[in-house]
Amino acid sequence: MRTPWRGRAQRLLALAGLLLAACQAQRIVEQIAVPGTSELVTVQSVTQRSVYLDAVLVGDRLSGRFFFPAAGDCPRLLAAQASVRYRRVGPWGEVSDADGHCEAVGIGGLGWWRDQNKKQRALGKLRKPARFQVVFSDEAYALARGDFPLAGAIYWPNSQDTIALIPRNEACRQPLERGEAAMEYRTNGPEALVLISPDGICEIEGFVQPVGRP
Numbered sequence: 001m002r003t004p005w006r007g008r009a010q011r012l013l014a015l016a017g018l019l020l021a022a023c024q025a026q027r028i029v030e031q032i033a034v035p036g037t038s039e040l041v042t043v044q045s046v047t048q049r050s051v052y053l054d055a056v057l058v059g060d061r062l063s064g065r066f067f068f069p070a071a072g073d074c075p076r077l078l079a080a081q082a083s084v085r086y087r088r089v090g091p092w093g094e095v096s097d098a099d100g101h102c103e104a105v106g107i108g109g110l111g112w113w114r115d116q117n118k119k120q121r122a123l124g125k126l127r128k129p130a131r132f133q134v135v136f137s138d139e140a141y142a143l144a145r146g147d148f149p150l151a152g153a154i155y156w157p158n159s160q161d162t163i164a165l166i167p168r169n170e171a172c173r174q175p176l177e178r179g180e181a182a183m184e185y186r187t188n189g190p191e192a193l194v195l196i197s198p199d200g201i202c203e204i205e206g207f208v209q210p211v212g213r214p
Helices: 004-033 110-115 151-156 170-178
Strands: 036-050 052-059 063-069 084-086 094-097 101-105 107-108 126-137 140-147 162-167 179-183 192-196 200-203 206-208
Touching: 004 063, 052 084, 063 101, 063 206, 107 110, 107 162, 110 151, 126 151, 140 170, 151 179, 162 170, 162 200, 170 179, 170 192, 170 200
Parallel strands: none
Antiparallel strands: 036 052, 036 084, 052 063, 063 107, 084 094, 094 101, 107 206, 126 140, 126 179, 140 162, 162 206, 179 192, 192 200
């Protein structure tokens, strides 16, 4: 016969396990976000888009999308499946080996960066007009340079002149053609910043600092 106290004890143990797992996950996030933290990562994928390398880095604690200049040591360091050391220095970190280093100039996964600051999540939903011009496009993405006024909500600097990574899909077609759209900041969900389109929600997938001429 199952006694009431035993059922309550089992539920409490299950809850404690969930809380422990949540705390461990939070410590992982905090550890990789601390300036100076480093770890070995693998370049899971890399694609050149104009003068940038769009790279996904995966390690024991870090799994993220970053953008690097397609110049200097960067192409050598960021070859597909290469093993490099990622270090959290400067705004978005750098990768290096014994012979050189390469500093990130942009980030993807904006929802993750939003979630690093609880104060930003308390801002609530915001909406402002964004104006931009497509400076590069390939089959998958467009790079649009201009004024993205809500980029500062994730502490992105110089929002008045920055480059956004925007997918070339049906939801983003009209904003890319018009060069303007309402920009919205969202406090929850995977999308932190989006453009509002008659055809749906157009997610801004990343921001990149202007480097040279895209």
